[in-house]
Amino acid sequence: MAIVELLRDGELTVGEIAGRLEIRQPQASKHLKILADNGILEMKAEANRRIYKLRAEPFQSLETWVKSFEKIMGERYDKLDEYLQEMKKVEKKKTKNNKRG
């Protein structure tokens, strides 16, 4: 996640990433490999540098995924709200019959 946040501002080499995150170069390489293998990052080789940057696609997919949840949760809230309205009516009736409100 730190790498993803860092690359938000633009592409960087492995060494720059390691330096800014204060991790060692092999750690940076390992995490970058995993992120690239999973399609989060893309790499271009330039001389003996490897420049990594974010890929757009996973973020688009994630947004689609998140939106699908928000849609469903919104719908469910409507149902719950209706239900709660019903409950209030029932509660009032009960209260009338109770000694304490």
Place this chain on the structure above:
Amino acid sequence: MAIVELLRDGELTVGEIAGRLEIRQPQASKHLKILADNGILEMKAEANRRIYKLRAEPFQSLETWVKSFEKIMGERYDKLDEYLQEMKKVEKKKTKNNKRG
């Protein structure tokens, strides 16, 4: 993630979650606790059942986060595109002077 996907369709008790995901009840409880502690789920106690459901907020935050990336990546693409146009012009000039194209 399996629990989150499962709860997409509505709230469920611990036992139902364990059953549908084919995990044991203690595992379900542990994962549910972590998800609830981190604000992903909310729980309501009903007799001796605990009913878990998704909370909307983290999904909204996630969408905001994702969108901020898409916005930035979109802007960056424009810049990169301009840059690439410049590079093409430079490459053509180089090619004219090279023995091989």
Place this chain on the structure above:
DNA sequence: AAACAATATACCTTAATTGGAATATTCTCA
């Protein structure tokens, strides 16, 4: 080719996560 720079890999150690079985807790119902 030799020295150097940047990065990737391999191997090992340590930390964190996950899963299992047993048990404690809380609630219901007779």
Place this chain on the structure above:
DNA sequence: TGAGAATATTCCAATTAAGGTATATTGTTT
């Protein structure tokens, strides 16, 4: 109150991920 149901907690083993150091690889420069 006692039995049973549903869930949480504890303790332990196993798996997985992360971090370190050394070294291999690739490219550059002289």
